[in-house]
Amino acid sequence: MKKTSALQFEDHFHVSQEDLLRILNISLSRGGDFSEIFLEYKIYNLINMEEDIIKETAESISLGLGIRVISGEQTGYGYTNDFSLEKIKKAALTAASIANASHARDATSLTSALFNHNYYPVHESLHKEPLEKKISLVKKSYHSAMNYDPKIKKVKTTLLDQTQYLKIVNSEGLDITDVRPLVKLVCLAVAEQENKREAGYSGGGGRIGLEYFTQEFTPEEIGQDAAQEALLLLGAELPPAGEMPVVLAPGHSGVLIHEAVGHLLEADFNRKKTSVFWDKMGKKVADSKVSIYDDPTIPHSRGSYNIDDEGIIPEKTLLINQGKLTGLLQDRLSAKLMKKSLTGHGRRQDYTCIPIPRMSNTYVDKGEYTPDEIIKSVKKGFYAHKYQGGQVEDSGKFTFSVSSGNLIEGGKLTAPVKQATLIGSNIDILNKIEMIGSDLKFGLQTGTCGKEGQSMPVSDGCPTLKISRMTVGGQD
């Protein structure tokens, strides 16, 4: 068997270090405090199976570079996917125009930087794996869902993989590269009975090689999980409406923390004082049992990276320590303006985008109760299991949609419930966390987070959590 190792950086850009330095100097021709070139080559593959056939395959290549100049609080940005000197110079001059000093600055000469860690060793580059092997994974997942039960009438399975080669150089002399694999296999199953139709979903992946699908989460398991959820929902009721105790299932419920807490701890929202947390650093914002981390260094996780998209080595960041607000997710610009240390959370969707503070893998630390003890403590309430997604306002008001859950009656999970909405205000809910389970898990490795039009792969997790009261929306 092939040894697991770091992916080799392949230079798809063919721009010499001397030329990069020249471009950095052009971008600083009107002054500016900092300039940077982000070069990206991404190869992406998709396989889609539905109606019992491999319906489509797609291959996509994205090549381009973005040039950024920071001058005070201002950012100038230009990008191009044409690597001619003329077009690159034009992008550099566009970025340069944000500054208006009379004197040009010089960039420090570039030194290639190396690092010793690799959070995503794999057997083989995803784009070098044969298409036949990928198709076989898709078929296995598809058929295992379809054959799970006669009530499963429709299945759609998709495999998406990408390999991103990136190189970042900047006026401080940094020259650094990374190669990031990313894959997900997702399965949607639709079950029908009489006039009812329900959909179930599952998926797996991460920054991994295809070996994951034999070792960690098999395509068959992914198909079965999707089918099981669809069948369960056929028998599900609509939820009760009103305020009640809510227990959040481990793993999937991490989306609550991501949405309701994580976003508002992104440094830009605090620097601009739009986040409800901006004036609460060091203060109590949650029950003292609650600690929350964001950790980009979890091996193979979907949200992890060896370097962030500004070339910074990332760190596990403690955001809330036993109820107290202790940290923010920083990018270069916010850290500089707020005079804080870098945490390595500057991320960007691709070369066309300016990096901004983003989450990676966000989770609530584990507590002391068993999940049983937590459920037993609730006489009448709601158990939220899986989610369609959520959204938050800077004020801390959030909403998330529960696709499947259960009623809790007399300390036991009873009738399955579908299509509920949970709403609340983040600090209020953080203070109402009454019990924390010992069962920390991460949700599906398929999540994507949107902010300011940029999509990023992320993951999130939590143990079983009991919230003493929360508003559940449904049809009563």
Next chain:
Amino acid sequence: MKENNQVNLRELAEDLVNFGKIHGADEIEVTILDGYEFSVDVRFGAIENLVEAGSRALGMRVIKDSKTAFASSSDLSRETLEHLVKNAIKRAALASPDEFSGLPSLSSRQTDVSSLSLFDPEIPSLNSKAKISLAVKAETIALADKRITNTHGASFETKEIKTVLGNSNGFLQEYNQTVCGLSLGLQAGETDNRVEDYWFSIKRKFRELETPEEVAKKAVRRTVRQLNPRKIKTQKVPVIFEPMMTSWLMGFLFGCVSGISIYQKTSFLVDKLGERIGNSSVNVIDDGLLPGMLGSRPFDAEGVPCTKNTVVENGILRNYLCNTYAARKLKLKSTGNSAGTGVSPNNFYLEAGETPPDKIISSLEKGLILIRTLGHGLNPVTGDISRGAFGLWVEKGEVSYPVSEITISGNLGEILNNIEMIGNDLEFQSPISGPTIKIRELTVAGE
């Protein structure tokens, strides 16, 4: 670094189609987008971000033995593109034959692109200073209002896009379009009781864009009206949807009448063609030919000419919106709604009624005006809706106070049957739009 070779995009599309045919493709389609974007974000009067760039992208579809493969690239070098064509032909062999696959046949119908007014020559000639000052002005006006306590900033952006589409059935056409937009996001109230909202105007023509004064005024009004919200008890009440909320509802309906969700049976409107799905006041149209509107285009992503389709007529479902593939699956005709493998709206809207919106509000004895929703919570398979919401509570025909931390829930099928009043205030703010509407009853969950 490479030499800069100016390529004629029309020739490039034609050459690649020929290259594909020579190398064994039965059919091949090539789409090229050539775009230029400018955007500026300002906050407290200063520039935060200034972005200016041109970029190109090419997408292709190859069919061999009724098997399909797709490819795309932002690298437009011949070497890469020819490699992708050859690779796509090879990959197609690994897909399954699908009798419904393939390109549309060449239509005799042709839209006169100039009649659609998609391109405004004024936009490329705007200078950066003028563009930046629009954003600064909108924000400055809003910040002069003492109730506004913080700002997300204002943005102005323009885009110019050329679309070239060629295929092996002899289609080869192109069109140019422009878009410009001004937006502003605000907060009111102190940190722990903050409310926020935004307003935007997006148009194809610069002269039609709302002025900074108008954008600022609307953004301020939308934000401050939410100050000091109350919670309400869970109850069933009539609900008025503001136009942006009706657009959101129409977006959900669009997903449910898309030919793809119909053949995939992931819509509650499967097998409902010709049947009543709403009351007789409901008329829903998709029209790709409205001059100057955001959703207008001469032909769709497969080169099928766009047209006007009646989707719901007096409550009866008349058409599913299809690309060529979905149409073949459903034994229907493409409606000119292709967006590659998916379908997209042209101008999809609920037709206006006759009642002015203030009359709709004054007709409400007790109920909610829905002004914003949050989150996901839409299930096309059942039509079920469950969303976090913000609203204004109405008593005796007048707005009493804002409400927050509520959810609304209901079902799209039921809503279409329970539309009691339709406003006369339809504006085409986005490709999906609708006027103010009043729904007989929805569940509003609160305390």
